[in-house]
Amino acid sequence: MEAKLWPTLQAVLNGVLTGSLYALIGMGMALIFGVMRIVNFAHGAFLMLAMYATYVLFDRLGVNPYLGFVAAAALLFVVGVLNYQLLLRRIAERSDFMQILLTLGVSLILSNGVQLLFGADYHQVNIPLLDMNLHLGRHISLNAPWVLSFAITAVLAIGMFLFVMKSRFGRALRAIAQNRYAASLMGIDVLRTQALAFGLGLAAVGVAGGLLLPVFYLYPGVGDQFTLKSFVIVVLGGMGSIEGAAIAGVVLGVVENLTSLYWGNEWALVVDFAIFLLVLSLRPSGLFGSQRV
Amino acid sequence: MRPRWLVHAFLVVLFVGAACKGSRPEEARSFRIGVITSLTGPAAAFGQAHKNGYAVALAELNARGGVLGKPIEVLYYDDQSKPDQAVQGVAKLVDQDHVPIILGAFSSENTRAIVPAVIQKQVPLIMPTATAENVMESGSPWIFRICAGSDTYAGATVDFLTHNGAPKTLAIVYENTNFGQANAKSMKTVATAAGMTVVDEEAYQASSPDYKALLQRVAAKEPEVVYFASYLLDATTLLRQSEQVGLSPKYITSAGTGFAAAEFPTEKGAGKYAEYTFSVAQWLPTAKWPGSKEFDDAFTKLTGAHPAYHAAEAYAALIVAADAINRAKSDQPAAIADAIRKTQMTTPFGPVQFDAKGQNAHPVLVTQVQGAQYKLVWPADVAEVKPVPTPAWSERH
Numbered sequence: 157m158e159a160k161l162w163p164t165l166q167a168v169l170n171g172v173l174t175g176s177l178y179a180l181i182g183m184g185m186a187l188i189f190g191v192m193r194i195v196n197f198a199h200g201a202f203l204m205l206a207m208y209a210t211y212v213l214f215d216r217l218g219v220n221p222y223l224g225f226v227a228a229a230a231l232l233f234v235v236g237v238l239n240y241q242l243l244l245r246r247i248a249e250r251s252d253f254m255q256i257l258l259t260l261g262v263s264l265i266l267s268n269g270v271q272l273l274f275g276a277d278y279h280q281v282n283i284p285l286l287d288m289n290l291h292l293g294r295h296i297s298l299n300a301p302w303v304l305s306f307a308i309t310a311v312l313a314i315g316m317f318l319f320v321m322k323s324r325f326g327r328a329l330r331a332i333a334q335n336r337y338a339a340s341l342m343g344i345d346v347l348r349t350q351a352l353a354f355g356l357g358l359a360a361v362g363v364a365g366g367l368l369l370p371v372f373y374l375y376p377g378v379g380d381q382f383t384l385k386s387f388v389i390v391v392l393g394g395m396g397s398i399e400g401a402a403i404a405g406v407v408l409g410v411v412e413n414l415t416s417l418y419w420g421n422e423w424a425l426v427v428d429f430a431i432f433l434l435v436l437s438l439r440p441s442g443l444f445g446s447q448r449v
Numbered sequence: 450m451r452p453r454w455l456v457h458a459f460l461v462v463l464f465v466g467a468a469c470k471g472s473r474p475e476e477a478r479s480f481r482i483g484v485i486t487s488l489t490g491p492a493a494a495f496g497q498a499h500k501n502g503y504a505v506a507l508a509e510l511n512a513r514g515g516v517l518g519k520p521i522e523v524l525y526y527d528d529q530s531k532p533d534q535a536v537q538g539v540a541k542l543v544d545q546d547h548v549p550i551i552l553g554a555f556s557s558e559n560t561r562a563i564v565p566a567v568i569q570k571q572v573p574l575i576m577p578t579a580t581a582e583n584v585m586e587s588g589s590p591w592i593f594r595i596c597a598g599s600d601t602y603a604g605a606t607v608d609f610l611t612h613n614g615a616p617k618t619l620a621i622v623y624e625n626t627n628f629g630q631a632n633a634k635s636m637k638t639v640a641t642a643a644g645m646t647v648v649d650e651e652a653y654q655a656s657s658p659d660y661k662a663l664l665q666r667v668a669a670k671e672p673e674v675v676y677f678a679s680y681l682l683d684a685t686t687l688l689r690q691s692e693q694v695g696l697s698p699k700y701i702t703s704a705g706t707g708f709a710a711a712e713f714p715t716e717k718g719a720g721k722y723a724e725y726t727f728s729v730a731q732w733l734p735t736a737k738w739p740g741s742k743e744f745d746d747a748f749t750k751l752t753g754a755h756p757a758y759h760a761a762e763a764y765a766a767l768i769v770a771a772d773a774i775n776r777a778k779s780d781q782p783a784a785i786a787d788a789i790r791k792t793q794m795t796t797p798f799g800p801v802q803f804d805a806k807g808q809n810a811h812p813v814l815v816t817q818v819q820g821a822q823y824k825l826v827w828p829a830d831v832a833e834v835k836p837v838p839t840p841a842w843s844e845r846h
Contacts, residue, residue: 163665166694170661276489277497278682282716289693299693372658373682377490381656416662421653422625 162295167413173302175409176309177364181382182389182401183313184360187320190333190396191353194244194255198263199386200379202358206232206365207374208270214281214369221281222304225366232362236355244354245347263383271376278375286370305367312363313402316356320398329353333396388432394442403444479522480515480780482770483542485553485563486763490530491656494681494712495555495759499577500525502756502763503552505747510767516774523767528554532562539566548572549782550774552766555759557581557628567591573786575770577762580704581631585808591782593789593807595769595798596762599632602704602729603639605813606676609702609727609827611643613836616673616699620649622663622687623678623704632678632704640676648672655683661690668696675700681707681718688722697841702727711757714821723818725839730816732758732798733825735833740797757823765798 181203188196196202206228213219213227239262247254288300320326328349331339340346372378389408393400411431412424419427435443484503487496503523511520524546526538535554542548551567552575554560560579567574568589576584576594580602585594610616619640623629629652637647648670651663664687667675675698679687684707691697703709708728712718734745734755744764748756756764769792774780777788793802801809815827817836826836 163669166665167662170659174659271489276493278491278494280685280717282720286689287692297693297695299690368658373685375491375493375682378656413659413662416660417665420651420666421657421660421663424657425654 163417164414166296167417168410169296169298170302171410171413172406173298173306173409174413175406176306176313177368177405178385178389178409179313179402179405180309180360180364180367182386182393182405183316183398184357184364185386186390186393186396186398186401187316187329187360188354188357189390190398191329192244192248192350193252194259194354195252195387196357197256197259197383198266199361200381200383201263201266202232202235202361202379203365203368203382204270204374204376204379205235205266206362207369207372207378208274209362210366210369211279211281211374215279220283221366221370222285222301222308225308225363228366229359229362232365233355233359236358237351239358240351240354245351248350263379267376267379274376276376278373280373281370283370299371301370305371308363308367312360316360317399317402325349325352385428388428391432391435391440392442393444395440397442397444400442400444404442407444478519480517480519480774481522481524481546481548482767483524483526483538483546483548483551483553485526485528485535485538485542485551485559487530487555487559488525488527490528491682492530492555492680494710495578495706496527496530498711498757498760499553499555499763501748501752502577502760503767505744505751505760506764506767506771509747510771516771517778517780521767521771524548526553528559530556530559532559535559535563536566539563539570543570543572549780550575550770550785552577552763552770554579556626557584557631558626560584561627564589564592572782573789575766575789577766578759579628580706581627582635583627583631585806588806590790590807591786593803593809595766595801595809595811596731596758597811597813598808599635599704600639601811601813602632603635603676605729605815605827606636606702606704606727607639607643607645609815609836610645610674610700612827612829614699614838616645618646618648618670618672619674619676620651620667620670620672620698621647621676621678622651622653622667624655624680624683625652626655628680628704628706629678632676636676636678636704645674653683655680657683658686659690660687661694664691664694664696668694673699674702676702676704677708678704679707681710681713684708684713685719685722688719688726692722692842695842697839697843699838700727701725701839703729705729705731705758709757709816709823710759711754714818714823720821721845724821724845725818725837727815727817727826727836727839728823730758730814730823730825731811732761733814733816733823735825736797736799737831738797738799739795744797761798765796765801768796769794769801 209228210221210224213224289297291297328344389404393404415424415427486499515521528535550573557579561584580599582598621633623633714723773788777784816823817826824834826832
C-alpha cells in the first residue's frame with residue numbers, strides 16, 4: 157500500500173501545480189464566455205502571444221520571466237480591450253458562427269504574424285531556478301518554478317474571483333451576463349464593461365503565458381493545445397463560472413497526472429476529452445458550479 | 450444558392466489551374482528538384498537543418514555546373530510538421546511544379562504519409578531521415594532511403610550495451626507517432642533477442658509540458674537502461690523532469706533525433722541535462738569519409754554551427770539525386786529512378802548503394818555527450834573516448 161501511496165501523492169501534487177496554470181487559462185475563457193457568450197478560439201494564440209512577450213523581455217532586456225509575466229498581462233489586457241473594441245463589438249449582435257470565425261481568424265493572424273516576426277524556430281529560457289527541486293521528505297519532490305507559479309496563480313485567481321464577486325465592476329459584469337438589455341437599462345455601460353472584461357480575461361491568459369514560458373518551450377503553434385484544454389475546463393466548470401473553471405483546471409491537471417501514472421501518458425488526452433463529452437451530454441451545466449459571472 | 454456558388458468556385462479553380470499550367474515555359478532554364486520538409490511547427494529545428502544541408506549541396510553542385518547543363522533549383526514545400534500537409538506537398542510539387550524527383554520528408558510520420566502519393570504520381574522519392582522501418586514496406590521501385598532504420602539503431606545500441614556493463618533491464622520511452630513507435634518496436638525485439646528484459650514501455654504525446662507521472666512509472670520499475678525515442682523539445686523536458694522524479698538509470702540511451710540534434714547539448718536545447726546521454730548517430734563531423742570535413746566546414750561557414758547527421762543526410766540525398774540525374778541524362782522520373790537504383794558513389798555521408806528494396810546499407814555509431822559535445826564511443830575500434838555510465842542526478846551538481 158505504502159509503495160503506491162507516495163507516487164500517487166507525488167502525481168496529485170504535480171497535477172495541482174500544472175492544474176493551477178490550466179485554471180488561470182480556463183478562468184480567462186470562462187470570464188469571456190460568461191460575459192459575452194463569445195467562444196474564444198483565439199485563446200491559445202493569445203497565450204502564445206503572452207509567452208512571446210515574456211520571452212522578448214527575457215531575451216532582449218534580461219527580465220526574469222517571473223517579473224516579465226506582469227508586463228505580458230498588461231500587454232494582453234490592452235490587446236484584449238482593442239480586440240473587443242475594434243473587432244468583436246461589431247459582430248456582437250450577429251450569429252455565434254461569426255464570432256467563431258472571427259476568433260479563429262484572429263488566432264491564425266496571431267500565430268502566422270508571430271511566425272513572420274520570430275520564425276518558426278522554438279525558443280526556451282534557461283534560468284537557474286529551473287534546476288531547483290524542493291524535497292519534502294524522502295519521497296516527494298517538487299520543481300521550484302512550478303511551485304512559484306502555483307503561488308502566483310493562487311493569489312491572482314483568488315483576487316480575480318473576489319474582484320468579480322465583490323467589486324462594483326464585478327457586479328456590472330454579472331448583471332450583463334444575466335441580461336445585457338436589462339443591465340444597460342440599469343445604467344451600466346455595457347460596451348465599456350465588456351471591453352474591460354475581455355481585457356481582464358486575456359490578462360489572466362497573459363499571466364499564465366508568462367508563468368508557463370520557463371517550464372515549457374515556445375513556438376508559434378504552442379497555444380493550440382491550450383485552446384482545446386480551456387474548452388474542456390469551461391465545460392467542466394459550468395459554462396462561464398470562473399470559480400468553477402478554477403476548480404475544473406486543477407481537477408483536470410490532477411486527472412491527467414493520475415491517468416498518466418496508472419494508465420500511461422497516451423491516455424491523458426483521451427480521458428480529457430472523454431470527460432468533456434460525458435459532462436456535455438450528461439450534465440451540461442457543469443460539475444463545479446453554475447454560471448454566476 | 451450554395452451549389453451554384455460551389456460550381457463557380459470550382460470553375461475558377463480549374464481556370465486558374467489551367468492558366469498556371471499554360472504559363473509553364475517549354476524549356477526551363479533550371480532543373481527543378483522538389484524537397485518536402487518541416488520548416489515550421491514543432492520539428493522546425495530539423496527542417497532547418499535539412500534546408501541548410503540542401504543549401505550546402507546545392508551551392509557545391511551548381512558551382513560544378515548543375516545537372517544536364519542547367520543549374521539546379523530546389524523547390525521547398527513546408528509540411529508544417531503535419532502529415533496531411535506533406536501529402537499536399539507531393540501533389541503541389543509534381544502537378545504544379547513538375548519536378549521529376551522528390552527528397553523528403555523529415556519525420557517518419559510525414560514520410561510514411563507521402564509514400565502512397567509518390568508511388569501514385571510515379572516520381573522517385575529519396576528519404577534522407579525517416580528511420581521507421583514501415584516507410585520502406587511498400588517495396589515500391591520509386592522509394593529509396595539514404596539513412597539507416599530503427600532496427601539498425603536498436604542493434605547498435607544493444608551491441609554497445611552488451612560490451613559495456615551488459616545491463617539486464619531496459620525501459621523504452623517513446624513519442625507516440627511513427628518514429629517513436631517504430632523505434633520502440635525495434636528496440637523491444639532486438640533487446641529481448643539479446644537476453645535483456647524490457648521492464649516498461651511508455652508512449653507519450655510530444656509537445657506536452659508535463660511528463661512527470663510517466664517518468665514516475667518508469668522510475669518505479671528501476672530499469673538499468675532507458676531508451677528514449679524523442680524529438681528535440683520533448684527530450685529536454687523529459688530529462689529535466691527525470692531529475693525531479695529521481696529517474697536515474699545507469700545508461701540513458703536514445704534513438705538519435707532529439708538526442709542527436711546539434712542544439713541538444715547547448716543552452717538552446719537540454720544544456721547540462723544532455724551531459725552523459727548516449728545516442729545513436731548516422732554521421733559525425735569527425736567522420737573519416739572523403740569530403741566529410743569539407744562538408745562540415747562549408748556548413749559551419751553557412752550557419753555558424755557544426756552540422757548534426759540530419760543535415761548530412763539531406764546533403765547526401767541531393768548529391769545522390771544530382772548524380773543519378775546526370776547519369777540518367779534525362780528529366781524523366783522513370784529514367785532517374787533507374788539511375789538511382791544503380792547508384793554507387795562515396796559521399797561525405799558514407800558510401801551510398803541501394804539494395805533491391807531501395808535501402809542504403811548505412812552503419813550506425815553510438816555517441817555520448819561529454820563536455821557539451823557528441824563524442825564517438827562505439828564501435829570500439831573508432832571510438833574517440835571511453836563511455837562513462839550516466840551518473841545519478843544527485844551526484845552531478
